[in-house]
Amino acid sequence: MTLYLTHRYHFSAGHRLHNEALSAEENRRLYGKCNNPNGHGHNYQLEVTLAGPIDPATGMVCDLALLDRVVDEAVLTPFDHRNLNLDEEAFRRRVPTTEHLCIEIFNRLAGKLEVETPAGVRLARVRLEETSLNFFEYHGEEKNIQGRVRD
Amino acid sequence: MTLYLTHRYHFSAGHRLHNEALSAEENRRLYGKCNNPNGHGHNYQLEVTLAGPIDPATGMVCDLALLDRVVDEAVLTPFDHRNLNLDEEAFRRRVPTTEHLCIEIFNRLAGKLEVETPAGVRLARVRLEETSLNFFEYHGEEKNIQGRVRD
Amino acid sequence: MTLYLTHRYHFSAGHRLHNEALSAEENRRLYGKCNNPNGHGHNYQLEVTLAGPIDPATGMVCDLALLDRVVDEAVLTPFDHRNLNLDEEAFRRRVPTTEHLCIEIFNRLAGKLEVETPAGVRLARVRLEETSLNFFEYHGEEKNIQGRVRD
Amino acid sequence: MTLYLTHRYHFSAGHRLHNEALSAEENRRLYGKCNNPNGHGHNYQLEVTLAGPIDPATGMVCDLALLDRVVDEAVLTPFDHRNLNLDEEAFRRRVPTTEHLCIEIFNRLAGKLEVETPAGVRLARVRLEETSLNFFEYHGEEKNIQGRVRD
Amino acid sequence: MTLYLTHRYHFSAGHRLHNEALSAEENRRLYGKCNNPNGHGHNYQLEVTLAGPIDPATGMVCDLALLDRVVDEAVLTPFDHRNLNLDEEAFRRRVPTTEHLCIEIFNRLAGKLEVETPAGVRLARVRLEETSLNFFEYHGEEKNIQGRVRD
Amino acid sequence: MTLYLTHRYHFSAGHRLHNEALSAEENRRLYGKCNNPNGHGHNYQLEVTLAGPIDPATGMVCDLALLDRVVDEAVLTPFDHRNLNLDEEAFRRRVPTTEHLCIEIFNRLAGKLEVETPAGVRLARVRLEETSLNFFEYHGEEKNIQGRVRD
Numbered sequence: 001m002t003l004y005l006t007h008r009y010h011f012s013a014g015h016r017l018h019n020e021a022l023s024a025e026e027n028r029r030l031y032g033k034c035n036n037p038n039g040h041g042h043n044y045q046l047e048v049t050l051a052g053p054i055d056p057a058t059g060m061v062c063d064l065a066l067l068d069r070v071v072d073e074a075v076l077t078p079f080d081h082r083n084l085n086l087d088e089e090a091f092r093r094r095v096p097t098t099e100h101l102c103i104e105i106f107n108r109l110a111g112k113l114e115v116e117t118p119a120g121v122r123l124a125r126v127r128l129e130e131t132s133l134n135f136f137e138y139h140g141e142e143k144n145i146q147g148r149v150r151d
Numbered sequence: 152m153t154l155y156l157t158h159r160y161h162f163s164a165g166h167r168l169h170n171e172a173l174s175a176e177e178n179r180r181l182y183g184k185c186n187n188p189n190g191h192g193h194n195y196q197l198e199v200t201l202a203g204p205i206d207p208a209t210g211m212v213c214d215l216a217l218l219d220r221v222v223d224e225a226v227l228t229p230f231d232h233r234n235l236n237l238d239e240e241a242f243r244r245r246v247p248t249t250e251h252l253c254i255e256i257f258n259r260l261a262g263k264l265e266v267e268t269p270a271g272v273r274l275a276r277v278r279l280e281e282t283s284l285n286f287f288e289y290h291g292e293e294k295n296i297q298g299r300v301r302d
Numbered sequence: 303m304t305l306y307l308t309h310r311y312h313f314s315a316g317h318r319l320h321n322e323a324l325s326a327e328e329n330r331r332l333y334g335k336c337n338n339p340n341g342h343g344h345n346y347q348l349e350v351t352l353a354g355p356i357d358p359a360t361g362m363v364c365d366l367a368l369l370d371r372v373v374d375e376a377v378l379t380p381f382d383h384r385n386l387n388l389d390e391e392a393f394r395r396r397v398p399t400t401e402h403l404c405i406e407i408f409n410r411l412a413g414k415l416e417v418e419t420p421a422g423v424r425l426a427r428v429r430l431e432e433t434s435l436n437f438f439e440y441h442g443e444e445k446n447i448q449g450r451v452r453d
Numbered sequence: 454m455t456l457y458l459t460h461r462y463h464f465s466a467g468h469r470l471h472n473e474a475l476s477a478e479e480n481r482r483l484y485g486k487c488n489n490p491n492g493h494g495h496n497y498q499l500e501v502t503l504a505g506p507i508d509p510a511t512g513m514v515c516d517l518a519l520l521d522r523v524v525d526e527a528v529l530t531p532f533d534h535r536n537l538n539l540d541e542e543a544f545r546r547r548v549p550t551t552e553h554l555c556i557e558i559f560n561r562l563a564g565k566l567e568v569e570t571p572a573g574v575r576l577a578r579v580r581l582e583e584t585s586l587n588f589f590e591y592h593g594e595e596k597n598i599q600g601r602v603r604d
Numbered sequence: 605m606t607l608y609l610t611h612r613y614h615f616s617a618g619h620r621l622h623n624e625a626l627s628a629e630e631n632r633r634l635y636g637k638c639n640n641p642n643g644h645g646h647n648y649q650l651e652v653t654l655a656g657p658i659d660p661a662t663g664m665v666c667d668l669a670l671l672d673r674v675v676d677e678a679v680l681t682p683f684d685h686r687n688l689n690l691d692e693e694a695f696r697r698r699v700p701t702t703e704h705l706c707i708e709i710f711n712r713l714a715g716k717l718e719v720e721t722p723a724g725v726r727l728a729r730v731r732l733e734e735t736s737l738n739f740f741e742y743h744g745e746e747k748n749i750q751g752r753v754r755d
Numbered sequence: 756m757t758l759y760l761t762h763r764y765h766f767s768a769g770h771r772l773h774n775e776a777l778s779a780e781e782n783r784r785l786y787g788k789c790n791n792p793n794g795h796g797h798n799y800q801l802e803v804t805l806a807g808p809i810d811p812a813t814g815m816v817c818d819l820a821l822l823d824r825v826v827d828e829a830v831l832t833p834f835d836h837r838n839l840n841l842d843e844e845a846f847r848r849r850v851p852t853t854e855h856l857c858i859e860i861f862n863r864l865a866g867k868l869e870v871e872t873p874a875g876v877r878l879a880r881v882r883l884e885e886t887s888l889n890f891f892e893y894h895g896e897e898k899n900i901q902g903r904v905r906d
Contacts (some may be wrong), residue, residue, distance in 0.1 A: 003250050012836075012886065014769040014796040019511070027757005030511055032518070038838035041769040043886050058170070058181055059248035064285065065183070066856050083769075083793035097198040097512035099456050129765065134517065137457040154552050155590040163433065165316040165343040165385075189385035192316040192343005194433050198420065209472070209483055210550035215587065216485070234316075234340035282345050305854050321662070332662055334669070360774070360785055361852035366889065367787070399608050399663035401783040436668065439608040465735065467618040467645040491687035494618040494645005496735050523686075534617075536642035584616065584647050623813070636820070687785055701814035703758050738819065739761040 004124060005061045010072055011080035014041035015096040016151040018085075021023040039083065044101075046075065048109060052121030062121050070116055071098040102128040102136045110140065155275060156212045157200040160222055162231035166247040169236075190234065195252075196280040197226065199260060203272030213272050219268055221232045225259040233255035253279040261291065306426060307363045308351040311373055313382035316343035317398040320387075339414065341385065346403075347431040350411060354423030364423050372418055376410040404430040404438040411443065457577060458514045459502040462524055464533035467494035468549040471538075492536065497554075498582040499528065501562060507573030515570050523569055527561040553580040555589045563593065608728060609665045610653040613675055615684035618645035619700040622689075643687065648735040650679065652713060656725030666712075666725050674720055686705040706732040706740045714744065759879060760816045761804040764826055766835035767795035770851040773840075781848065784793065799856075800884040801830065803864060807876030817876050825871055829863040857883040867889045 016039035017031035027035045034040070048071055052061045078088060084096040094100050106126040113123050129135035167190035178186045185191070199222055203212045228263035231237060235247040245251050257277040264274050280286035318341035319333035323453070329337045350373055354363045380390060386398040396402050408428040415425050431437035469492035470484035480488045491588070499511050501524055505514045531541060537549040559579040566576050582588035619721045620643035621635035638644070652675055656665045682692060688700040698704050710730040717727050733739040771794035772786035782790045789795070803826055807816045833843060839851040849855050863880040868878050884890040 008284045014794045033836035036842040039769045040836040043798045081788035081795040086793040095512035133461045148161035159586045167340045184383035188393045189388040190316045191383040210548035232335035232342040236341040310866035310888045356854050397663035401658050435612045467643045491690040492618045493685040496647045534637035534644040539642040551628035699814035703809050737872045
C-alpha cells in the first residue's frame with residue numbers, strides 16, 4: 001500500500017541563462033531575454049513528493065517536520081534569496097535552467113532523504129514551477145523504473 | 152484509448168491527531184500542535200480521478216452527475232462540517248491523519264463506483280489537499296499494478 | 303503619499319456556531335450544518351493591510367518582520383491549530399462566526415500595531431477568508447472615517 | 454534521464470453538447486444545461502507536457518519558443534475566441550465534450566511536435582481544465598505503453 | 605461598525621461583442637476576436653459584497669443562504685450555461701461586454717437585496733472576473749457617495 | 756456611473772535591497788536576506804485599475820488593447836527579465852523596494868494614460884504582488900482625494 005505525500009515550498013532567486021562555451025550572439029538567440037547580462041529572478045514553487053507505506057504507529061508516511069528540515073538544509077538555505085549563478089558552486093559551470101535546477105534539487109534531496117526517512121519511503125518526484133505558466137518534473141534515473149511504475 | 156477525468160470537491164472538517172496507544176508526551180512530540188486536545192480543522196480539497204475509454208454514444212467517460220452523487224453520498228455527507236474523530240466510526244480507532252482519510256475515501260468510492268460506473272471505467276486516483284502546502288495521493292492497492300502503469 | 307502594504311497569513315482552527323441563548327431548534331435553523339455539535343474547522347487565510355507613508359531611510363512602509371511578529375503573537379499563536387470555542391476566552395460568550403473573528407483580529411492587531419509601527423502607519427484593513435468561496439473585511443470603527451476615505 | 458516540462462496556455466471558446474443522433478429529450482437528459490440550444494462557453498486552461506532528456510548544449514529539454522509556436526498554430530489560433538461546434542470542422546460530427554477536445558488537441562500537437570522537437574523528446578500528456586472544478590488528461594494511445602510507464 | 609461580507613459564485617456563458625449600429629469593419633476593429641460571428645464564452649467568477657452591521661442575535665451580517673438564493677434567482681439561473689446575446693432580453697440591444705454585464709448584475713441584485721436583507725445591510729460591490737487576467741467592479745450610482753466612502 | 760476595470764500583468768525581475776547611505780551592518784539588519792550582495796529576484800504580478808464611465812458607443816470603459824500597449828511600453832519592456840538595480844536608471848539612487856517600484860509604475864502609467872485614455876478615465880490604482888504572501892497598493896497622491904473617495 002503506497003501513498004504519495006507532497007509538500008510545497010517557495011523560494012526566490014536570481015539567475016542568468018548564459019553558456020560560456022557559446023558566443024554572445026548564440027546566447028542571445030538561444031536564451032532570449034533570459035540572457036540579460038545583469039540577470040533577473042523568479043519566485044520558484046517547489047513540490048517534493050515522497051512515496052511509501054503508512055507507518056501503523058503514527059498513521060503517517062513520514063514526519064513532515066523531518067521533511068521540512070531536510071528541504072530547508074538542502075534547498076531553501078542555499079537557494080532562497082540568492083543568485084544561482086554567482087552564489088552556488090553547482091551553477092558555476094552548468095547553466096541554471098529550471099531543468100538543471102530541478103535535477104540538482106532532486107539529487108540533493110535524494111541523498112539526504114535516503115538516510116533520514118523511514119525504511120520503504122523514497123523520493124518519488126520533484127516538481128519545480130518557475131512561473132505560473134511553466135513547470136518541470138523529475139522522477140529520478142530510469143534504471144529503477146520497474147520498481148517505480150506508479151510515480 | 153484511456154482518458155483521465157478528475158472532479159474537485161471541497162469539505163470542511165475538524166480533527167485531532169492523537170493515538171490512544173501512546174502517552175500524552177509521545178503524542179505531543181509526534182503530532183505537535185495537531186495534538187491540541189480540543190482539536191482544530193481544515194478546508195479539505197478532494198480530487199477524484201476516473202480512468203476509462205470514451206463512450207462513443209455520449210463523448211464522455213462518465214456522467215459527471217453520477218460521479219457527483221456517489222461522492223456526495225460516500226464522502227461529503229458523512230465528512231463535511233463534521234468532526235472526524237467524534238462523528239465518524241471509521242476514525243474511532245484510527246488516527247484521522249490525511250493519509251488515513253485519503254485511503255478511507257478511496258475505499259469508500261472504489262466500492263460504489265465499481266457498481267455504478269460504465270464497464271471499463273475505474274477509480275484511478277484520490278488526491279486530498281489538507282492545506283495549500285500539503286497533499287496526499289492514493290492509487291489503490293499494488294496488486295493490479297500491471298494494468299495500471301499509466302496512472 | 304500613502305501606500306497600502308498587505309501580508310497574508312494562514313491558520314487552521316476548529317469552531318462550532320451555536321448561540322446558547324437560542325433553542326437547539328433555532329440554532330439548527332440559523333446555522334445549519336455549522337451547528338454540528340462536535341464542530342468542524344477551516345483553513346483561514348488572513349490578510350493584514352497597513353497604510354502609511356514610505357520611510358525615506360528604508361524605502362519601506364514598515365518592516366515586515368515587525369508585522370510578522372505582531373501577527374504571530376496576537377493571532378497565530380492563540381488561534382492556529384486551536385478550537386476557537388473551547389480554547390479562546392474571547393469566544394466563550396460570543397459565537398465564533400467569521401464576522402466576530404475578523405473584528406477580534408482587527409482589535410487585537412490595532413492595539414499592538416499602534417504601539418509598534420512607525421508614526422503615521424495604521425492598520426487599515428483585516429480580510430479573513432473562511433473558504434475559497436467567502437471572505438469578510440473590516441476597516442475599523444466609522445468615527446475616523448474622514449481621515450480614512452481611501453481604504 | 455527524463456525530464457517532464459509543462460507549459461500552460463489559456464483559450465476561451467463557446468460550445469454546445471448535442472448529439473444529432475439522439476432525440477431532443479435524450480440530449481437534454483444526457484447533457485443537462487450543457488445542451489442549451491444557443492450554447493455557452495468556457496475559459497479553458499491547457500497544459501502541454503513534453504518528456505525528454507536535457508540537451509547538454511543548452512541545459513533545456515526543448516526551446517519553449519518552439520513549443521509556444523506549435524501550440525499557437527495547432528490549438529490557440531483555431532480554438533481561441535471561437536465556437537467549437539460551428540467554427541471547427543473537427544466538431545461538426547463529434548460532440549465537443551472536453552474529452553473529445555482533449556484528444557483532438559493531443560493528436561494535433563503530437564503530429565507537429567514529432568517533426569519539430571529534438572530527437573528523444575515526445576508529447577507525454579495533455580491536460581485540459583474546463584472549469585476550476587473539472588479537468589481531463591490524455592497520455593496518447595496504449596500501444597506504446599512499455600516505453601511510457603513513467604508518464 | 606460596518607463589516608463587508610463577500611461570497612464568490614461561478615457561471616459559464618457564451619457571448620459575442622457586436623454593435624449593430626456599427627459596420628462589420630468597425631466591429632472587427634473595435635472588438636477584435638471577441639467579434640467572431642459564432643461567438644465564444646467564458647467562466648465568469650462573480651463576487652457579491654454586502655456591507656452592514658453584525659446582527660447581535662446571530663453574529664452574522666446576513667444569512668448566506670438568503671444571499672445564495674437571491675444570487676441564484678437573479679443571476680445564476682438566467683445566465684449560467686446560456687448565451688448572453690441570444691438567451692437574455694437585457695442584451696438584445698446592449699452589447700454584452702463585461703462592463704454591461706457587471707452593472708446588469710448589480711442592478712438585479714440591488715433591487716432584490718434591498719427587500720430581502722436585514723435593515724442596514726446594502727449591496728456594496730459587484731466584482732466580475734471574465735478571465736484570470738481581467739476583472740470589473742461596480743459600486744452603484746455616485747449619488748449616495750457620502751454614505752459609502754468606505755467601499 | 757463609474758466602473759473599475761483591472762488588468763493583470765506579470766514580469767520577472769532581479770533586485771537587491773541595499774542603501775548606500777547605510778553601513779553594511781545596518782543594511783543586513785534592515786533588509787535581512789534581501790540584502791544578499793549578488794541579489795535575488797521575483798515573479799511580480801501587477802494589477803492596473805482604471806476608473807471611468809462606460810462609453811455608450813462601445814460598452815467599454817477603455818479599449819484593453821490600448822491599456823496593454825501602454826503597460827507594455829511603460830513597465831514590461833523596461834522591467835521584465837531585467838535587474839532593477841543595474842538596468843534601471845530610476846533605481847540607481849532609490850532602493851528597489853516593492854513600495855518604490857509600485858509608485859514608480861503608478862507614475863509612469865499615470866502620465867501616459869492621461870494622454871491616451873478617453874476623457875473621464877483615470878488611473879485609480881496600481882497593485883503589485885511580490886510573492887504570494889505580500890502585495891502593495893498605491894492610489895496616487897492625496898491632493899485629489901475629494902474626487903477619488905471610492906477607490
